[in-house]
Amino acid sequence: MTPHVRALRMVNFRGYADETALFAPGLNIAVGENAQGKTNLLEAISFALTGSSPRTSTDAETVRWDEDFTRVEGRIALGSDDGERSVAVGYAPGQKKRLTVDGASAKSLADYAAGGAGARVVTFFPDDIRIVKGAPSDRREFLDTLLSSLRPSYARAVGEYAKAVQQRNQLLRRIRDGFSSGKTLETWDRKVVELGTRLLEGRAGAIPPLDENFKRSMRALYGPEKAAVGYSYSATPEDYSEALKNAHSADVERGTTSVGPHRDDFEVSLDGVDLNIYGSQGQQRLATLALKFAARDHVRSETGEDPILLMDDVMSELDERRRDYLAEYFLESAQAIVSTTNLEYFEEGVIGRARVIRIYGGTISDTTSGGAGESGVG
Amino acid sequence: MAAYARPVEKLITELSKLPSIGPRSAQRIAFHIIRGKTDDAFGLAEALREVKEKIKPCRRCFNLTEQDECGICRDPGRDASVICVVEDPYDIGPIERTAEYRGLYHVLGGALSPLDGVEPEDLRIAELVERVKNEGTKELVVATNPNTTGEATAMYISREVEDFPVRVTALASGLPVGGDLEYADEVTLGRAFAGRREI
Ligand SMILES: Nc1ncnc2c1ncn2[C@@H]1O[C@H](COP(=O)(O)OP(=O)(O)O)[C@@H](O)[C@H]1O
Ligand SMILES: [Mg+2]
Ligand SMILES: [Zn+2]
Secondary structure, rough: OOOOEEEEEEEEEOOEEEEEEOOEEEEEEEEEOOOOOOOHHHHHHHHHHOOOOOOOOOOHHHOOOOOOOEEEEEEOOOOOOEEEEEEEEEEEEOOOOEEEEOOOEEHHHHHHHHHHHOOOEEEEOHHHHHHHHOOOHHHHHHHHHHHHHHHHHHHHHHHHHHHHHHHHHHHHHHOOOOOOOOOOHHHHHHHHHHHHHHHHHHHHHHEEEEEHHHHHHHHHOOOOOEEEEEEOOOOOHHHHHHHHHHHHHHHHOOOOOOOOOOEEEEEEOOEEEEHHHHOOHHHHHHHHHHHHHHHHHHHHHHOOOOOOEOOOOOOOOOOOOHHHHHHHHOOOOOOEEEEEOHHHHOHHHHHHOOOOEEEEEEEEEEEEEEOOOOOOOO | OOOOOOHHHHHHHHHHHHOOOOOOHHHHHHHHHHOOHHHHHHHHHHHHHHHHHOEEEEEOOOOOEEEOOOOHHHHOOEEEEEEEEEOOOOHHHHHHHOOOOEEEHHHEOOOOOOOOOHHHHHHOOOHHHHHHHEEEOOOOOOOOOOHHHHHHHHHHHHOOOOOOOEEEEEOOEOOOOOOOOHHHHHHHHHHHHOOOOOO
């Protein structure tokens, strides 16, 4: 068996005061009306397993209003017979986040997020459509989050690279404004290239398998048209140093670093058409989903274990054929936790094989598993 | 309106200027001092005065000392052909405790950081180059912190001395990345010294 979450306790997390949810392997359906806490639950699972929210970089937002801390605890069944792991993430605004694995402090956030917590996650939130529809930074974030979940060293390189670029940018401004002679520019170039190259290597290694997985997922989800993911460099690894050097005077003028992995992008296309520019809403949404499935396959082939799928409101806006396809896909996953306002999106036979979790006003009513006889929420 | 008498407020203010002491800890320490023995408080005041009056940077390596030159620079048993370059005086203690290193030191006084406005002129890099030139140094062990600014500083220094017949090495990896030397444990640091490599 591959890892899955058995239980999650949320204390002061978003709308939850103190709630516990139990999960089963395979498909779990979190059902409730709007604004009852479905998205918050999926966010909390991700927070517990990665140490950060996939929705916000401001941890304080997750703390329940009028409370001064939040804490989520998870019990994770490990792959094979390794038993169980207890993890907890505690956060109080103004203090360092506390991550523990079986009671002991985690080595670092990077280690915790890259398997240290016992399981990895792949998330889908409706807002993720910006990976296809939005800015290059949204696409880079998708890649970097995926690669960081595989290796803590990649996460650290991302952090260190950002710091080095910040330093170089500040130096460029100091040179422009006459506060620095620029003696150290060459040094910061070297540092930036050294760290940036690690990002480029990581991404270059991931793009071909992602492209292949994406093609397969798009065939299943969309149709026979040829889908592709292709990386576009602001400077190729071979020309990186040279390009940075050639950019000196322009960079000084603008006060920013114009080439490197923080300026790269990747294109998501269908029959050669860039979906960022020309995709319909429906195509962009399916392509986003296909990218997430591609990410799942990549995690599986890199780690040998299925990541836990956290899929928020994924069934709406899909036709019946695709909903049925997804339901099967989730049933066959090691664990998928899927939220919906409408239980009727799932066939009775599917519901019979799933765990159903009902959410109402920030409370979780424990869970009628295998509720095949029950109809949708009213 | 202040909550406490003026001298108490003043003590709290002074204490809260110290690193990693917030207003709440400052208050706790202040009341600890007020409640405690008079001798202890005067002892602390005297220690503060003495350290500011008597301690100065070593003229050779910028370690802290009561004399013109620090104990390490004056020790004839040390290998004067090797200089270990550190950011701060408090980085010397952990290295000395490893007992792996018998050379001299050079304290830079920080690391290159455009974000903090730190340029080469703000560090004792020129003084280091001067020492390499005059002391016939054979090896520089650059032991700046294993983070972005420390590593950039190491790179810059290795360029500055490239015209001299000096071998420039860095501590072997194994040190926690992004960390401070100050917090590395002895065993790790000792191993990092033993396995230092050319940069
Ligand atoms: N930090 C917070 N403290 C308290 N309530 C919050 C917090 N953040 C969000 N909420 C509440 O959570 C509810 C939305 O929950 P959500 O999980 O997004 O609903 P849905 O079931 O539609 O996915 C809103 O009513 C909102 O007021
Ligand atoms: Mg929602
Ligand atoms: Zn000295």
